[in-house]
Amino acid sequence: MSKDSVKLLNFWPSMFGLRVHYALDLKGVSYDYQEESLSNKSKELLEANPIYTKIPVLIHNGKPICESLVIVDYIDSVWPGSHKLLPEDPYEKAVARFWADFGDKKLHDAGDRLIRAMGEEHKKAGEDFKWALMKIDEALGTIAPGKPFFGGDAMNFADVGLAPFICWFKGYQKVGGFVLPGPEEWPNLYKWVDAVNSVDAIKISTPSDDKVTESVEHYRKSVTGAA
Amino acid sequence: MSKDSVKLLNFWPSMFGLRVHYALDLKGVSYDYQEESLSNKSKELLEANPIYTKIPVLIHNGKPICESLVIVDYIDSVWPGSHKLLPEDPYEKAVARFWADFGDKKLHDAGDRLIRAMGEEHKKAGEDFKWALMKIDEALGTIAPGKPFFGGDAMNFADVGLAPFICWFKGYQKVGGFVLPGPEEWPNLYKWVDAVNSVDAIKISTPSDDKVTESVEHYRKSVTGAA
Numbered sequence: 001m002s003k004d005s006v007k008l009l010n011f012w013p014s015m016f017g018l019r020v021h022y023a024l025d026l027k028g029v030s031y032d033y034q035e036e037s038l039s040n041k042s043k044e045l046l047e048a049n050p051i052y053t054k055i056p057v058l059i060h061n062g063k064p065i066c067e068s069l070v071i072v073d074y075i076d077s078v079w080p081g082s083h084k085l086l087p088e089d090p091y092e093k094a095v096a097r098f099w100a101d102f103g104d105k106k107l108h109d110a111g112d113r114l115i116r117a118m119g120e121e122h123k124k125a126g127e128d129f130k131w132a133l134m135k136i137d138e139a140l141g142t143i144a145p146g147k148p149f150f151g152g153d154a155m156n157f158a159d160v161g162l163a164p165f166i167c168w169f170k171g172y173q174k175v176g177g178f179v180l181p182g183p184e185e186w187p188n189l190y191k192w193v194d195a196v197n198s199v200d201a202i203k204i205s206t207p208s209d210d211k212v213t214e215s216v217e218h219y220r221k222s223v224t225g226a227a
Numbered sequence: 228m229s230k231d232s233v234k235l236l237n238f239w240p241s242m243f244g245l246r247v248h249y250a251l252d253l254k255g256v257s258y259d260y261q262e263e264s265l266s267n268k269s270k271e272l273l274e275a276n277p278i279y280t281k282i283p284v285l286i287h288n289g290k291p292i293c294e295s296l297v298i299v300d301y302i303d304s305v306w307p308g309s310h311k312l313l314p315e316d317p318y319e320k321a322v323a324r325f326w327a328d329f330g331d332k333k334l335h336d337a338g339d340r341l342i343r344a345m346g347e348e349h350k351k352a353g354e355d356f357k358w359a360l361m362k363i364d365e366a367l368g369t370i371a372p373g374k375p376f377f378g379g380d381a382m383n384f385a386d387v388g389l390a391p392f393i394c395w396f397k398g399y400q401k402v403g404g405f406v407l408p409g410p411e412e413w414p415n416l417y418k419w420v421d422a423v424n425s426v427d428a429i430k431i432s433t434p435s436d437d438k439v440t441e442s443v444e445h446y447r448k449s450v451t452g453a454a
Binding site: 051052060063065066067070071073074077078090091093094097098101102105135 | 278279287290292293294297298300301304305317318320321324325328329332362
């Protein structure tokens with residue numbers, strides 16, 4: 001592993017970039033980090049991801065891998081190690097992939113509308129965001145009853161796909177003008193949040209809620225003019 | 228394999244459902260088929276996919292698997308057989324996953340706007356659709372130079388992800404009011420289309436271009452009122 005060249009091109013608040021951080025850090029893989037400016041992307045990023053021109057990109061021994069869940073899958077194949085993220089059992093693996101992808105399809109989609117939309121569409125985004133978290137609470141109770149993670153006692157592919165949204169919860173509530181239900185209503189979700197936040201490998205790259213919130217508020221203002 | 232109960236819930240023109248057909252048929256897996264009406268979904272579908280309430284769903288020995296690329300991945304794990312869809316090499320696997328996902332992110336997205344949008348947004352959708360096909364032509368030339376498929380001499384995960392769009396090309400052009408460049412401009416793409424269309428396992432479930440086109444025109448009319 002010591003001879004590998006591993007580099008992550010990223011923009012710090014990105015939940016997609018955090019997925020890659022989490023996967024690498026859970027595996028204990030050493031890597032270089034390059035912070036990108038989204039308004040002035042590096043030549044390296046544009047050449048490494050010519051299709052989407054987006055972060056994150058992992059460059060492993062000169063080869064670029066793009067799209068966060070594809071990257072996490074790649075990391076799990078190259079460095080299986082002692083912390084395998086994808087279950088061996090095909091059905092359990094499909095369940096883990098389904099919930100990681102749910103982060104893209106529902107949490108990110110609703111979150112993006114919380115930042116960009118106004119009026120009824122903005123209100124609907126808040127409802128959709130809360131619905132998505134309720135479904136995650138229910139799923140945790142069904143898939144891993146009594147356990148903290150989708151992966152049971154340790155984070156798996158679903159956890160890595162969804163955990164990066166945790167540091168955005170405060171910002172989404174702030175720009176959405178709503179307050180999420182508490183642990184009484186969503187016990188599995190809050191147990192999961194506490195478990196994720198107590199994993200040392202996760203702490204390494206997770207920005208503070210306040211720093212993310214400031215960034216989210218700034219971004220909403222820049223795209224909508226709304227305070 | 229003979230003791231397995233395998234059932235596909237689907238709606239015939241769906242490119243997502245066709246992915247599942249293609250994966251099962253390439254593997255030679257026997258399965259039951261249940262056609263769904265999108266305006267009157269079966270109780271079985273709603274219970275099997277409570278999160279998205281969408282086709283396709285594969286029900287294997289009573290367990291539902293949802294989301295087309297998750298299903299194709301599952302099929303490849305359960306029935307690896309002689310036709311493996313995902314490459315063993317982690318980088319080649321990541322490339323295959325990237326291009327299958329490109330079908331969702333770019334082809335389907337642009338195609339959906341070709342059906343639903345009007346005016347400038349509709350025109351932009353046509354440009355985006357052509358851009359996506361151009362990128363597929365380029366990718367084929369880079370990933371599998373001189374070979375017919377993303378998978379080289381046989382279809383892989385990327386081919387299964389993208390091939391279902393082929394029978395939609397005519398319909399997209401019809402409702403988009405544009406004509407795609409020909410084989411002189413996109414030699415790799417057209418070589419790939421011919422290769423896909425000549426695979427016996429693909430012919431089993433692929434509806435005719437004309438039947439899909441009729442469905443696409445009907446759908447655009449129903450959502451926009453446009454002829």
